[in-house]
Amino acid sequence: MGIRLNKAETITSKLKNIKRINTYRSVLQLVGLSIFMYFGMESTIYVILLTIPLALLVGPVYCGWMCPRGMFQDLAGLMGRKVLGKRYNKLIPKEVHNRLRYFRYIIMIFVLVTVVLYELQIVGESLESAIVDGLIAIMVISILLSFFVDRAACKYFCKDGAAASLINLVILKKIKRNSSLCDSCGICDRVCPMWINVSKKDVVEDKTCISCFKCVYECPRDALSIEED
Numbered sequence: 001m002g003i004r005l006n007k008a009e010t011i012t013s014k015l016k017n018i019k020r021i022n023t024y025r026s027v028l029q030l031v032g033l034s035i036f037m038y039f040g041m042e043s044t045i046y047v048i049l050l051t052i053p054l055a056l057l058v059g060p061v062y063c064g065w066m067c068p069r070g071m072f073q074d075l076a077g078l079m080g081r082k083v084l085g086k087r088y089n090k091l092i093p094k095e096v097h098n099r100l101r102y103f104r105y106i107i108m109i110f111v112l113v114t115v116v117l118y119e120l121q122i123v124g125e126s127l128e129s130a131i132v133d134g135l136i137a138i139m140v141i142s143i144l145l146s147f148f149v150d151r152a153a154c155k156y157f158c159k160d161g162a163a164a165s166l167i168n169l170v171i172l173k174k175i176k177r178n179s180s181l182c183d184s185c186g187i188c189d190r191v192c193p194m195w196i197n198v199s200k201k202d203v204v205e206d207k208t209c210i211s212c213f214k215c216v217y218e219c220p221r222d223a224l225s226i227e228e229d
């Protein structure tokens with residue numbers, strides 16, 4: 001038990017010791033973009049599969065650290081924050097967000113059903129390519145929406161993110177909050193791109209978490225750690 005805790009502390013302290021975390025994140029996102037540009041859209045699935053061992057440990061790190069769509073959303077968000085200031089992240093009310101966040105699972109199921117019907121030759125190529133065009137349009141619009149709302153595509157529209165998020169149901173290590181260190185400053189809530197109320201939880205078990213670990217990194221009181229469940 002003691003040894004496991006030490007390992008967990010090592011992951012957290014290693015993360016906290018990274019000086020330029022956003023630079024590392026940007027470099028990895030550029031790697032993801034290069035793979036995407038060179039090998040095409042299907043490469044995304046293979047990269048997600050390659051990161052599964054790490055994802056089984058701490059969650060869908062591909063979304064938080066490598067996804068090129070994440071990179072474009074982060075860039076749009078950076079500009080949005082500069083231009084909109086305190087008005088950033090105010091476009092979508094919380095109640096709408098709570099309902100809209102399930103929409104990406106509907107898209108995921110819709111795509112899966114379409115692929116099966118296509119393979120069974122029940123739907124034709126023209127319908128399949130119309131759906132692909134529609135998905136690309138939704139993705140471009142939702143990335144632009146990230147100018148107003150943090151990671152709008154991840155939160156509401158990304159089918160890959162929806163599939164990757166299911167791994168959160170079985171991960172070995174989770175983000176835990178030490179309430180004796182926490183002073184409820186709310187920084188973790190404000191930096192979370194997925195709008196998870198980290199400061200209200202003892203353990204972050206939200207399946208929408210993209211394992212970016214911004215909350216852990218930014219907590220000024222070291223109250224958050226990545227630990228075995």
Ligand code: SF4
Nearest residue numbers: 182185186188199219
């Ligand atoms: S940032 Fe840290 S101290 Fe502040 S509310 Fe979150 S867990 Fe607590």
Ligand code: SF4
Nearest residue numbers: 192209210212213215
């Ligand atoms: S809970 Fe923490 S690790 Fe998960 S998405 Fe939010 S900031 Fe990132």
